[in-house]
Amino acid sequence: MTVNELALKHSFEIVSMPTPDREVRGGYVGDLLSWVMGRAEADNAWITIMTNVNIAAVGALSDVAVVIIAEGARPDAQVIETAQEKGVNIVLTDKTAYEVAVAISADI
Amino acid sequence: MSESLKFHFDVDGDNFVSAGQASVQVKKNLRRLGLPPEIIRQVSIALYEGEINMVIHAHGGEADVIVYEDKIEIILADKGPGIPDIELAMQEGYSTATENVRSLGFGAGMGLPNMKRYTDEMKIESEVGVGTTITMCVYLK
Numbered sequence: 330m331t332v333n334e335l336a337l338k339h340s341f342e343i344v345s346m347p348t349p350d351r352e353v354r355g356g357y358v359g360d361l362l363s364w365v366m367g368r369a370e371a372d373n374a375w376i377t378i379m380t381n382v383n384i385a386a387v388g389a390l391s392d393v394a395v396v397i398i399a400e401g402a403r404p405d406a407q408v409i410e411t412a413q414e415k416g417v418n419i420v421l422t423d424k425t426a427y428e429v430a431v432a433i434s435a436d437i
Numbered sequence: 438m439s440e441s442l443k444f445h446f447d448v449d450g451d452n453f454v455s456a457g458q459a460s461v462q463v464k465k466n467l468r469r470l471g472l473p474p475e476i477i478r479q480v481s482i483a484l485y486e487g488e489i490n491m492v493i494h495a496h497g498g499e500a501d502v503i504v505y506e507d508k509i510e511i512i513l514a515d516k517g518p519g520i521p522d523i524e525l526a527m528q529e530g531y532s533t534a535t536e537n538v539r540s541l542g543f544g545a546g547m548g549l550p551n552m553k554r555y556t557d558e559m560k561i562e563s564e565v566g567v568g569t570t571i572t573m574c575v576y577l578k
Contacts, residue, residue, distance in 0.1 A: 363489075363547030366482045367554060371474060379542050386457030390464065390481045392474065407454075415461055 330436045332395045332418045335374070339432055341397065341420035344404070345412040353394040353437045358426050362387045369393055374437055376426045380404040388417040395419070397433075399426040442470070442504040448488050448515075450497030453541055459500050460485035470504065472577070479555040479575050480509050486548040487513040487571060493538050494518065495569065511556070511573040519565035527553065527561075 333349035335341070357369035358376045362383055369375050371392040377384065378400045385408060388396045395418040398404065403421060404412075412419050422429055444466060446459035464481040484500060491498040495517020503510045520526045527549050534544025553559045558574040 360542055361545040361547070362542040363486065363545045363551055366486065367547050367551045371478055381541055382454050383457065383541060383543070386461060386485065390457070390460055390478070390485050392478050 332420075335395070335433060335436055336420045338436065339422070339429075341422050343420050344409050345417060345419040347413055347416045348394075348418060351394045351418065353433075356430060356433065356437055357393070358430055366391050374433060376429050378402045378426065380408060382408045382411055384408065384419075385411040385415050385417050388412065388419070389415040393417075397422060397429055399424055399429050441506065442466075444502045446500045448491045448497045448500055450492060450495065452497075453489075453492060453543075456488050456492045457485055459488055459502075463502050467504070467509075476509070476575060476577065480511065483552045483555045483573055483575070484511055484513075486551045487511065487573075489543055490548050491515045491517070493534055493543060498568075505577075507576065507578050508557075509575045509577065511575075512570065513573075514568065514570045516568040519567055519569055520561065520563040521565050523561050523563060 332351050336343050353374050354372040356374040359365050360377050360379045369391050373393045374395050374397055375393040376397045376399055380402045398421045401423040449455050460481045467477045495515035498515030501512040525531055529550045530546040532544045532546035538544040556573040557576045560572045563569040
């Protein structure tokens with residue numbers, strides 16, 4: 330499933346979507362950035378509650394397909410701008426990280 | 438062995454907002470060279486961890502990435518406090534980062550282990566009070 334399709338199906342709020350047609354394969358849940366870089370795989374959906382600007386760099390370098398920010402957390406405008414510059418897709422949801430992972434597991 | 442390309446970056450100390458600039462730029466450059474995505478991912482994550490370490494611990498430093506025909510070399514040099522016990526620092530989960538750094542999602546004690554994980558060779562030279570130089574290699578063949 331593509332990032333755009335995933336976002337529409339699960340009513341995620343899209344805040345950065347430079348590559349909507351990117352395929353999502355598998356996922357990773359975590360907030361400690363080095364764990365994410367060590368364990369997440371390319372094309373994953375990365376589910377986190379982190380919203381600082383470093384998620385844009387980590388999302389880009391880990392080559393994840395999308396960053397899903399859970400629990401209603403919101404990144405500020407600078408983070409979104411940086412993500413767009415770096416080609417990182419970011420969507421938001423009020424669901425918990427667990428609920429997101431369960432909800433999207435069949436799609437990715 | 439012919440040296441094909443070299444990228445040099447000054448890493449700004451104590452600036453978490455700009456941290457990652459070198460890594461993202463290197464990623465772009467390596468993409469332009471048409472290198473395999475997994476190699477690019479390895480190099481850019483190892484470099485980013487190094488950049489973050491220099492920001493957290495050493496007030497910045499210098500990063501060089503050299504692309505050879507058969508490998509990519511990453512050299513990170515700082516004039517920070519040095520690493521007193523390298524073996525301990527290499528253990529997953531060991532960290533000397535501050536609470537402030539941890540609140541940003543860093544300082545999990547995975548930086549050096551990740552650099553080792555994503556590279557084929559890694560050498561750490563460090564002297565307390567003088568600085569640290571880390572040399573890493575990712576093979577292309």
